[in-house]
Amino acid sequence: MARPRKPLLSRDRIVGAAGALVDSEGLEAVSTRRLAAELGVSGPSLYNHFRTKDEILEAVADAVSAKVDLSMFEEGDPRDWREALHDWALSYRAALTAHPHIVPVLARGPGRRPAGLKVADAVFGAMTRAGWPPAQATHIGALMRYFITGSALGSFARGFVDDRTAYDPADYPHLQQAHLLADHQEKVDEGAFGTGLRALLDGLGCQYEAGGYRKA
Amino acid sequence: MARPRKPLLSRDRIVGAAGALVDSEGLEAVSTRRLAAELGVSGPSLYNHFRTKDEILEAVADAVSAKVDLSMFEEGDPRDWREALHDWALSYRAALTAHPHIVPVLARGPGRRPAGLKVADAVFGAMTRAGWPPAQATHIGALMRYFITGSALGSFARGFVDDRTAYDPADYPHLQQAHLLADHQEKVDEGAFGTGLRALLDGLGCQYEAGGYRKA
DNA sequence: ACCTGAACACCGTTCAAGT
């Protein structure tokens, strides 16, 4: 075939196919050969559009970050910082749980991914505008990311095996219901996320008032 | 060589070498061939002691979990649940940051790893004894894990590239100091962890009191 | 510029063969 008159591939087509493959079969299913086959092309062709396989996965991750709602952090938005953080966290978590297999890539940090940086920028900007000192605003961006990516990465409930015999009462006296966790996984993880988010925001509220911070 | 009179390998030796390799060169450096070479043995030999490479990594992860201090959750310990949770979180985080490369494996959940299950058991037992209803105790175990593994996995500061030109002021007006984050990485991550942990515990304290819970 | 097949240096795992 050699070079076609119209390019067979584009960065967007590659990212789209890679994302679909990640979603349907997981990160380990993505090999350059497999992905190329999915696109009707031979393996090395991908290297005309991306320098490495990792760059492709970074682009898939960034596409997920781009879906996070940031409107609550805009200058004119009426929500106060607590409410904005709350709504953003829900949107962020929803984006991640819709594409759980790419979360390990996202959890590495924003790196050079534009949408990842946009998120960090929006949070930091909104927190400083709300009166938080820069160091505290940085901490808030970090700790919210810890909590959100941590919750999306290690679904707590899915982390327990669905097998009664794994939990010997002599060894784990308090885990005798653990094998049931996998069943109502979603409810447990959502409940824990909600409880944690509320605690986090309540606690930050205390620190905000104790510090005497207020809107500039 | 064939079968030696004294076994060349043992599960412990394999786990030790794998852990050392993970710590020094990262997860991707661990291949069965490379690990076997490190042990002076041929690749397939490992399969006499572990069923898969993943089982070896699970064992490495469990060795790290085993280092987490759980004494604060023992029945006789004088610490109240808030203080116990606090001290445990610090010990957990210290164990993870000492072996950052294995965290992605740990973050998948306890699975069948004995030390991982011991941790979950201890937290759940202590929270129910403190008066939390079972569902809430489960949530607390989950959300603490989200926060702790999230913080160890995606070092926030290391997540930003150390390159001024990556942060165009037009795109990211609030990230003009971001390239400095990598420098005082440890301080930022520790600060954010401390801020988040305090907020989490303060917030949980509010919920505890609002719920009217108390020690059985 | 953009695709191809061949090639390089790897993988995890299985298995028959050795003692």
Add this chain to the structure above:
DNA sequence: ACCTGAACACCGTTCAAGT
């Protein structure tokens, strides 16, 4: 029981060759 080498079916990436 516990090690070996050979083999299978894969990897990511490079590169010369084609148009």
